[in-house]
Amino acid sequence: MSESSFPIECFNRIFKHIENDKSTLHSCLLVDRLWCRMIVPILWSRSFSLIQNSKKDDSLFPTGTYLTFLNDEERQLYNHYPELYPTAKFEEHLFNYPSFLKDFHYDLIVMYLIVKFWVKTNTSLDISKYNCRIINTISNKISQSLFKMFLRNNAQINLMNIKSFEFYPDLPFLSNLQNSFSDLKSFQFSSYLEPLHKKDDKEELFFNIINAQRNIKKFIINPHGIIPRSILNSIIHQTSLVLVHFKETKFINWFPFELLLNCDNLKFLLTENCHEYCNEENSQSDTVKPCSISLKDIKCKVDTLYINNNNFLPLTISKLIQLSGTNLTSLWLDRTKFSSYIITSEPLSIHCPNITHLILTIDTISLYQIKNSLSILISNLNLEYFGIRNFGWTNELISDLGNYLPSSLKYLEISSFFDFEALYMLLKSCKCQLRGLSMIFFNVFNENYLSFIIDYAKCIEGGNEYQDC
Secondary structure, rough: OOHHHOOOOHHHHHHHHOOOOHHHHHHHOOOHHHHHHHHHHHHHHHHHHHHOOOHHHHHHHHHHHHHOOOOOOOOOOOOOHHHHOOOOOHHHHOOOOHHHHHHHEEOHHHHHHHHHHHHHHOOOOOOOOOHHHHHHHHHHHHHHHHHHHHHHHOOOOOOEOOOOOOOOOOOOHOOOOOHHOOOOOOOEEEEOOOOOOOOOHHHHHHHHHHHHHOOOOOOEEEEEEEEEEEHHHHHHHOOOEEEEEEEOEEEEEEOOHHHHHHHOOOOEEEEEEOEEOOOHOOOOOOOOOHHHHHHHHHOOOOEEEEEOOOOOOOHHHHHHHHHHHOOOOEEEEOOOOHHHHHHHHHHHHOOOOOOOOOEEOOHHHHHHHHHHHHHHHHHHHOEEEEEEEEEEOOOOHHHHHHOOOOOOOOOOEEEEOOHHHHHHHHHHHHOOOOEEEEEEEEOOOOHHHHHHHHHHHHHOOOOOOOOOO
């Protein structure tokens, strides 16, 4: 087959499926020139991620290659530590490897540790407490130089993950920053931001990067506290967003429902360890109140709603579920305050009849109250996956659960205290044919459980309903 008889677009689709297999990609390099030209950008597009999942020694070659692209200004330590800089020059390479970089993690864990290993390998400094500090300082400076070099070579970053400014304090002042980060597909940052009304360089940096985006799909943010309104507004107006994940975020007064109004393509909304922060000084803020929004105002089609360990008002949780409407297929209410109240107040099937995946964490206090409403909730949904979690004794609930599990159910997850008899009653009365059963016991698991589950599986495999062991 000649080189031109097979479209390059088809090659790229094929290679996309093996982009995590470094060994196979290296083998493809040797096929011919065309394959080499296609494989090299893939290998070097996420070089730091591939290094992270490899042996330490494998990081030396790409690190050394990148260092050859540093200019004289970026080789700031050359006079003191010339052994750290390879003698080869970038003109000797066939490709501009830094320009291929797409996946960049600006944090201590990835690039800094890779550079630190290079420094320790190529210097004659003995390992002492004093020299460890020197090695850390050297690694810090070289990491900064590499980052500047990537920007200078017009690396077009698709994924950026910022976890710390501790080792890279000059990031906000680097030139060409917004141009290189204007076409992100995924942006993640986890960094302490200043309190309200106190802008700093980090807030301005994040604001500028987010505002520069043209087609961002995924956004994960962890401000470790209050999220500045400027950053929140810039996120809200990214209409191309498909996934938004808030972690450890405090929202002033209300959750930002503007996301549902403006982000037309939003499908995945996740909140984890978040709070609604009541601020009397900002009681008249421009945040949209949940009571002022109706389903007809919503343009997005939220498919997955994940609410984990949050302290939201009942109205907020109810409204998020209601506004997701018929598009919602996966709902997680995990360790969330008032989640039991939400379930008992109104059946989910009224607003979200198409839910197929449901995971609930029920607090022990509401266990008896929720028992009756749970049967109505489940029986009116065509569930394929159902998970129930509780940190107390649930024998009565588990015993009755099989009576109202929908026939569509394929996978059941149970995490709680219950005994053998409860499990026996559940599976005996269950009318659905489970393909998977996941159980986390907080009491002793003995042979009775195991043999009973095996017998049940044999009955299901034979197409029979389980009657008795």
